[in-house]
Amino acid sequence: MFCWLRGVILGISVLVLSFAAYAQEIPREQIKGLDEQVQEIKSDVLGIAAELNQLEEKLLYPSNTQIAVFVSLVSGETFRLDSVEIYLDGKPVAHYIYTFKEFEALQKGGVQRIYTGNIRAGDHDLQVSVIGKSGEGADFRKTERFKVNKDVGPKIVEISLAAQSITLKDR
């Protein structure tokens, strides 16, 4: 019985000192080879994704009609963003409800492309509605209207959100 006890204790001791190499039955070279192949296929698929992105843009959003609307948060804002709605020439084109992860990404300085579409050259009406909670926890809803002028090239618009204001930056 005592031998068994020693065995148990030494076994545990080994387990504690170095976590068991669970993959020891699989040769290291095989693991490394497979890992490298996974990296290669990731690289291949990323290449396909890049080409598809370009194809999609060319096919669906040619530059002479393209409009892209981005959403960003003003740095240091404490309000909670729940959703954003975009109306272009009176028609709803985007309605986005944010998860906490997405909201955090915006807070860290990330910018979301909320809408990509096609419009004619000339002046257009852009309406932005924001629903959220203020830093004090009160519900708020804000709406602003802007004029957007579409020229020959792609139109890029940034909507910068703060608790007090919605600002449009023409890029």
Add this chain to the structure above:
Amino acid sequence: MYRLFVLLTILIFAAPSAAGDTFAPKDLKDLYFGETLYYAFQGDWFDAIARLDTELTQHHGLDEPERDTLYYHIGHAEFAVGDFELAYRMHQRAGRAITAVIEGNVEEPVRNEAIFRLARIYFQKDQPVNALYAVERISGVVPPNILDDLAFLRAQILMANGRFAEAVRILRDLQDAESLEGFSTYNLGIALLKDGKELEGRQYLDSTGRINSNDALTLAIKDKSNLVLGFKLLKENKFEGAKLVLDRVRLKGPFSNRALLGSGWADAFQGRFERALVPWSTLMTREVTNASVQEAMLAVPYAYGKLNVQSRAAVMYGSALEKFDAEVDKLGASIKSIREGHFLRALVREELKQDANWVVKLRKLPQTPETYYLLELMASHDFQEFLKNYLDLEQLRKKLEAWEGDLDAFKEIIEQRRAYFQPLLPAIDREFRRLDSQMRLRLEQRDRIEQRLKSMLVAPRPDYLATSNERISSEQIALLEQKLSTGGTAVPSGIEARIKRLRGVLHWHIYTEYDQRFTEAHEHLLELNKEVDRLKRQYTAFVRTRQAATQSYEGYDDIIRRQRFLIRQAREKVGELMARQGHMLETMAVNVLTTRRERLAEFQIKARFAMADNYDRATRTQTQEKMGR
């Protein structure tokens, strides 16, 4: 249970995790770069890399990249792509991206930070020699925010290369680094032990085991340190010291089960079985799948046997046997479930990804294996790497499947556009050609007028600015004169005077109003220019729209065919790799469960033997008592 899993995962590396160090620029000029960060901040590395790759390719393809908005962030973007690739476990590409930064014309701190990241990649990929080579290239100014992390990494790399004395020197200097509290002392203790400085090594492990902190990670490394030191002392038969150290491990931490078991043995080895029963009895009430708990199920009746309470010991052995039987059955069912593929199917379920407590949830799904047995395996580095690869492959599989659908949709769009535009375009082109020739004619006329007005600035020509009525009147007067003079008769003097007067009036108007007419003519030309500009814009817009109409359906066939081929190829490859990676995961899980089942089978034999032995002794004692009475 989830906390245990997380802490185990972190502690395997005995250092805080450090992936994805990207931050957003203060003044963002390029919104598309901001978009890649939006994905990166959510851990969506695939989309972040795909978009940033596209941006960088477009930027480098420009004739004047300095006019592109990404130009302001290009250094940041080049760095970020390496970071994203590292986080997406594309170490080869990340290494190449970071090497490009190192070899580029960058400032010393940037270069050193890049080398630091490269060294970390090599270290994480179990390439300590390469990591050492990289880290030795760091010289000069190092960004202050990575100073401690760099020193700690250097020490870890030296330890991995067996250069413990050098690691000790570095770790000694890190003892005041708050961000590494516990980790620096623990590693220093291990390095000293490995360097043969037993006493000092133990002192550092001991001091790590006494740290006061509220930080979960620091508390976990504190527990680990106590456990390592405790079992070291146990092995050396220093039971009193071992007991003291093991009792410092928190009762709710990830190492508490092993500590309770060890603490009991420290007492038992000294013959203090009553005291050993205290930690063991606590342990026995815990989750039955835990190896320490299962061992405690044998240890408790063993202690009772030693305390001459054989009847109770026999009953407890019997109860342990029942539980072992149930667990052996559960393990058998789990192995079967894994072999039937339920484990892999469960691992990729979407609802599990949404839940941080997914490991616990996994065991509740029908036909899935008992994951509590797999906790340590699932927290191990190898399993985590395999699992991440498997999940990444699953994500690729889904993307590729969706893209095939996208290509079908693109094809349909193209066909619809072709069907719409092709019949319309010939008539439109004919009409356009007609309007085009008219337009050219009018533009030539306008140019002529402009030329004439310009020459009139030098040589005034009032007759050019005569109105149409004046021209008609002048022609009528000339006609009258011609008629009157054709018969050879003299023009009556009264009529001649009237004609002259009329001509004089015309002449008077044309010459006296010349300046005003000339100004008006210029004004009209300017107005005409506006109209011409509008016409030209319309013309350009039409030409562009006409081109876009053709481009909206022509020239895509080859691209789509090529993409379809690439996607099909990639899908086959992904399928093959998923099968291989999945098989590795299953093999690891089955191996763990088989080992645990074999161990339990040994326990069953021991329990049966000990139960019989204790029944014997209990019966013998009872008989002796009866005989004594």
